[in-house]
Amino acid sequence: MNIPAQSPESSPESLPETAASRIRIVLVGTQHPGNIGAAARALKTMGLSKLVLVAPEQYPADEAFRRAAGADDLLASARVVATLAEAVADCRFVLGCTARSRRVALEELHPRVAGDRVVEIARRDETALVFGRERTGLSNEELQLCHASVHIPANPEYSSLNLAAAVQVLTYEVRVALLAAGEAAPAAVEESHETPANHAQLEGFFAQLGETLDDIDFHKGRAPESAMRKLRRLFLRSNLNEQEVRLLRGILADAQRMARLAGEKPR
Ligand code: SAH
Secondary structure, three states, X not given: OOOOOOOOOOOHHHHHHHHHOOEEEEEEOOOOHHHHHHHHHHHHHOOOOXXXXXXXXXXXXXXXXXXXXXXXXXXXXXEEEOOHHHHHOOOOEEEEEOOOOOOOOOXXXXXXXXXXXXXXXXXXXXXXXXXXXXXXXXXXXXXXXXXXXXXXXXOOOOXXXXXXXXXXXHHHHHHXXXXXXXXXXXXXXXXXXXXXXXXXHHHHHHHHHHHHHHHOOOOOOOOHHHHHHHHHHHHHHOOOEHHHHHHHHXXXXXXXXXXXXXXXXXX
């Protein structure tokens, strides 16, 4: 992965704060409002401030504010949205936090590696850590929206932490990485003028890729999901920029046009 260059206006001292402002914690479908409050408190203790709630079951709720203790400011400014796609549309890196290994073919990162990766990308771009429901975690469809997953290597026989406890552990790892980034000399990084593709642009590309594979009859009766999962993994790993997404979509558009023409040819 390219290491994004520091923007010229940010001094090394301000790096941890500016990177922290580009890291959001997303809670999906939270069932107990107390966990939302406790998560807000966890964020604030670790110097983070952006909380996004995706379709919480009971919210706003007094219990959330009680459990937030001194972090009610952060809770009050939490954004509430209807879908995970909406919560992460402008993110360049989305990390799904899972209590168990899942069938979805995603790169699984150790929490320490995940913290470093998030902070490295948040030097310049928006990032998200996504947490699932207390009872069922994240759905496979939601995990498909993530670029990688992270699992706290807990007791394998009892690996599911309380939601707010998991938020605390992973935001701590982010803080350790932020502090290390602040102390380190400004990274000797290559200046890049390319804008990385955001989530919405990648999803637009994947939708067109799916249509094109149908148009050219790539699947030949096989279920399309398995090929799409592998292709998503391939393209998410390759860190595409906006120009590359435009190029790929241009190729797909031509393939779709040729498929239409071939369908129209007299036999
Ligand atoms: N019963 C659910 C567990 C949900 S716990 C399941 O089996 O998936 C609620 C959320 O806390 C999870 O979706 C995940 O985001 C986070 N979490 C809990 N334990 C975790 C662990 N060991 N590693 C990473 N995230 C964890």
